[in-house]
Amino acid sequence: MADSVRRLLGKPGAVDLRPYTKLLESIEAREPDLRELSDAELTEKATDLGNADLPYDRHDLVELCAVGREAARRTLDERPYDVQLLGVMALLDGHIAEMATGEGKTLSGALAAAGFALRGQRAHVLSVNDYLARRDAEWMAPLYDMLGVAVSWIGEESTREERRAAYSADVTYASVSELGFDVLRDRMVTDLDERVVPAPDIAIIDEADSVLVDEARVPLVLAGAAETAGADAEMAELVRRLTPGVDYEIDPEGRNVQLTDAGIDKCEQELGGVDLYDEDDTSVLPRVNLALHAHALLQRDVHYVVRDGEVRLINESRGRIALLQRWPDGLQAAVEAKEKVDVSDTGEVLDSLTVQSLVLRYPTRCGMTGTAMAVAEQLREFYELEVAVIPPNKPCIREDEGTRLYATREEKEDALAEEIAEVHATGRPVLVGTQDVAESELLAKRLTGDGLECVVLNAKNDADEAAVIAEAGTYGAITVSTQMAGRGTDIRLGGSDMADRDRVVEQGGLYVMGYGRYPSSRLDDQLRGRAGRQGDPGASVYFVSVEDDLVANNAPETRGYEAQGDGAITDDSWLRMVDHAQRVSEGKLLEVHRNTWRYNKLIDVQRSVVLEHREAVLADDLGDRQLRVDCPAHHAELVEEAGAEETARAARLITLYHLDRGWTDHNAYLAELREGIHLRFLGRRDPLDEFNADAVPAFKGFLDEARARAAETFAETEVDENGTIDVAEVGVKRPTMTWTYMVHDHPFSSALETVVGRFRGKLAGAGETA
Numbered sequence: 001m002a003d004s005v006r007r008l009l010g011k012p013g014a015v016d017l018r019p020y021t022k023l024l025e026s027i028e029a030r031e032p033d034l035r036e037l038s039d040a041e042l043t044e045k046a047t048d049l050g051n052a053d054l055p056y057d058r059h060d061l062v063e064l065c066a067v068g069r070e071a072a073r074r075t076l077d078e079r080p081y082d083v084q085l086l087g088v089m090a091l092l093d094g095h096i097a098e099m100a101t102g103e104g105k106t107l108s109g110a111l112a113a114a115g116f117a118l119r120g121q122r123a124h125v126l127s128v129n130d131y132l133a134r135r136d137a138e139w140m141a142p143l144y145d146m147l148g149v150a151v152s153w154i155g156e157e158s159t160r161e162e163r164r165a166a167y168s169a170d171v172t173y174a175s176v177s178e179l180g181f182d183v184l185r186d187r188m189v190t191d192l193d194e195r196v197v198p199a200p201d202i203a204i205i206d207e208a209d210s211v212l213v214d215e216a217r218v219p220l221v222l223a224g225a226a227e228t229a230g231a232d233a234e235m236a237e238l239v240r241r242l243t244p245g246v247d248y249e250i251d252p253e254g255r256n257v258q259l260t261d262a263g264i265d266k267c268e269q270e271l272g273g274v275d276l277y278d279e280d281d282t283s284v285l286p287r288v289n290l291a292l293h294a295h296a297l298l299q300r301d302v303h304y305v306v307r308d309g310e311v312r313l314i315n316e317s318r319g320r321i322a323l324l325q326r327w328p329d330g331l332q333a334a335v336e337a338k339e340k341v342d343v344s345d346t347g348e349v350l351d352s353l354t355v356q357s358l359v360l361r362y363p364t365r366c367g368m369t370g371t372a373m374a375v376a377e378q379l380r381e382f383y384e385l386e387v388a389v390i391p392p393n394k395p396c397i398r399e400d401e402g403t404r405l406y407a408t409r410e411e412k413e414d415a416l417a418e419e420i421a422e423v424h425a426t427g428r429p430v431l432v433g434t435q436d437v438a439e440s441e442l443l444a445k446r447l448t449g450d451g452l453e454c455v456v457l458n459a460k461n462d463a464d465e466a467a468v469i470a471e472a473g474t475y476g477a478i479t480v481s482t483q484m485a486g487r488g489t490d491i492r493l494g495g496s497d498m499a500d501r502d503r504v505v506e507q508g509g510l511y512v513m514g515y516g517r518y519p520s521s522r523l524d525d526q527l528r529g530r531a532g533r534q535g536d537p538g539a540s541v542y543f544v545s546v547e548d549d550l551v552a553n554n555a556p557e558t559r560g561y562e563a564q565g566d567g568a569i570t571d572d573s574w575l576r577m578v579d580h581a582q583r584v585s586e587g588k589l590l591e592v593h594r595n596t597w598r599y600n601k602l603i604d605v606q607r608s609v610v611l612e613h614r615e616a617v618l619a620d621d622l623g624d625r626q627l628r629v630d631c632p633a634h635h636a637e638l639v640e641e642a643g644a645e646e647t648a649r650a651a652r653l654i655t656l657y658h659l660d661r662g663w664t665d666h667n668a669y670l671a672e673l674r675e676g677i678h679l680r681f682l683g684r685r686d687p688l689d690e691f692n693a694d695a696v697p698a699f700k701g702f703l704d705e706a707r708a709r710a711a712e713t714f715a716e717t718e719v720d721e722n723g724t725i726d727v728a729e730v731g732v733k734r735p736t737m738t739w740t741y742m743v744h745d746h747p748f749s750s751a752l753e754t755v756v757g758r759f760r761g762k763l764a765g766a767g768e769t770a
């Protein structure tokens with residue numbers, strides 16, 4: 001057994017790898033025999049493994065890994081390392097395999113997917129973007145082919161037909177969002193044959209922590225016919241004239257903004273003497289608040305960029321443009337008004353699905369990532385997943401230096417720029433990770449000003465991004481990138497062709513510098529992990545200042561340090577404070593996740609009631625049977641005139657229409673309820689209890705109501721001269737499923753909390769005068 005395997009067997013809290021490591025010798029022992037086989041014989045060996053059900057017993061697991069290894073060697077010219085096979089076995093057992101950057105997760109994932117597929121389970125490999133889905137499917141295709149497993153992929157451009165074909169393969173690669181949108185569209189079909197996504201079996205999630213934790217809260221939305229909400233230019237102008245600190249105050253975390261009394265007076269005056277808190281006209285205050293949020297809390301080039309006349313959001317966890325995302329409701333339009341760009345179309349939300357619910361549909365889920373242990377608790381709590389820590393193939397020799405702390409941002413930047421210049425002078429490649437796009441642009445400008453040429457990575461498309469990041473290990477390269485840009489791409493020392501590898505190795509390999517620590521240690525580790533792949537030399541260091549948001553917002557104390565002449569703070573207790581601040585920030589993120597989860601849980605329960613009913617209408621003619629009971633005479637008449645089949649078709653369409661219509665309306669109600677629920681803080685009641693207290697009765701009778709409406713509509717139907725029943729005549733028009741987008745996580749606790757603060761003030765005032 002390799003030393004590296006022995007080293008990490010007993011990581012506390014992680015899956016015990018011993019049952020897997022015990023098999024490694026047997027797997028290796030199969031190799032000489034398998035090498036003798038022809039390609040066709042090897043395929044046959046793989047196919048033979050399909051003669052039993054999951055899970056694999058020890059004998060078959062050995063065979064699968066041995067055959068998979070030999071097939072990978074022949075087709076990809078890569079013989080899977082022992083540790084990669086440990087990853088395969090962990091995945092087959094439904095775990096998250098933690099494997100460091102560059103350890104070859106793609107291959108482990110593919111062998112596991114093939115293992116599931118050979119046993120008749122359809123595997124969906126979920127990537128973070130379309131580019132990776134296609135790249136990985138095409139890259140692994142020869143391997144799948146030799147194992148007798150059909151593989152396919154889906155991208156944004158794929159047509160419905162292509163999607164259906166792709167999903168019918170044994171293994172399908174897709175981005176989380178494309179899969180989610182397909183599931184949403186499938187929920188609206190009126191005929192079983194229109195569906196594209198088969199029943200879920202296995203989800204293998206790449207970059208699992210990013211998808212399951214960072215993106216879990218993001219709802220994917222399917223919206224109908226477009227309607228344009230007007231731009232609120234008036235309010236955008238109004239808030240532009242307000243003075244921060246005088247007319248409004250921002251809370252220390254930058255998540256909330258509140259008008260002061262002076263601000264209220266100013267707004268009321270400028271709006272021609274309105275009363276913002278007029279109980280008879282509550283329409284103005286939310287408009288002011290939305291505009292104020294957009295103005296004061298959302299910063300251009302930090303939260304969004306303006307490109308080609310459009311506001312494009314920046315995905316915080318990936319630090320790149322999130323093409324498909326938008327803010328909830330009016331906030332998007334408010335930012336567009338602020339930036340004076342055209343207000344984009346929105347549409348009626350037909351249904352939505354969080355990434356978390358999407359993944360939980362799969363009876364078996366597993367995945368791989370470089371950083372899972374730090375969120376092991378969340379993976380267990382939300383997904384019932386355990387983490388298997390797979391040791392690296394070659395020990396990691398990257399040198400991770402301690403954090404360098406400075407008093408001010410300026411001093412931090414000076415120190416970083418100086419370090420970059422010094423390191424660059426030796427030819428050693430440098431990769432700098434920034435917190436946001438604005439930071440990376442500012443830093444790049446500064447470096448260029450200092451005569452240092454650098455490549456800035458942000459806002460490009462995934463493929464370009466991958467190509468650029470692949471060169472970050474080139475001799476003399478300086479690459480400035482936001483956190484996740486180019487994730488999933490290998491950084492080889494000496495450039496993608498490794499031409500200059502020796503020279504770069506001599507200088508110590510890739511040097512990763514963080515321009516500030518991230519809101520979670522996991523994100524720090526991801527950036528560090530870009531250096532030191534497969535036993536390469538490398539180093540990492542983080543530059544932090546007391547003024548950084550992470551420290552300023554989360555540290556208990558930010559004064560009283562002793563700084564040296566260049567602003568450096570070397571006192572240990574201050575350095576520990578940075579770790580502390582990061583832990584506080586992690587705790588807050590977890591709380592947000594938990595909260596969203598609780599809200600969504602109830603919505604999911606209600607949704608599943610509707611979906612189950614819908615299924616019975618689609619597959620089992622439930623609508624027809626109900627309408628036969630509810631409108632017996634009319635039903636009989638229609639059968640007489642148009643035939644039973646046509647009547648059943650009309651009954652199905654009408655029933656589905658009212659179910660879907662009802663769900664869309666209920667969804668809108670829940671969204672509104674959830675926003676408004678924060679007002680209940682007034683009564684110091686738990687908002688979640690309040691939400692449930694309203695949402696549960698609101699759903700009561702949902703199915704009966706839909707059924708009653710269907711009966712009303714059905715009663716009006718007529719048979720036309722062609723002998724068909726035109727349901728459009730009675731108002732049954734399917735919404736166009738025009739829009740798909742992801743709602744960006746609400747950047748603030750609630751837009752309405754601002755209102756709450758004000759109401760509280762008013763009530764207190766009222767109490768005093770009473």
Ligand SMILES: Nc1ncnc2c1ncn2[C@@H]1O[C@H](COP(=O)(O)OP(=O)(O)OP(=O)(O)O)[C@@H](O)[C@H]1O
Pocket residue numbers: 077078079080081084099100101102103104105106107370487488489490
């Ligand atoms: N067994 C192997 N033998 C030789 N090369 C391998 C082997 N497995 C993987 N590789 C190579 O290692 C590189 C990294 O593989 P891969 O991109 O799958 O890593 P990863 O773990 O997904 O990294 P990242 O975290 O950056 O996504 C690729 O160039 C791949 O071809």
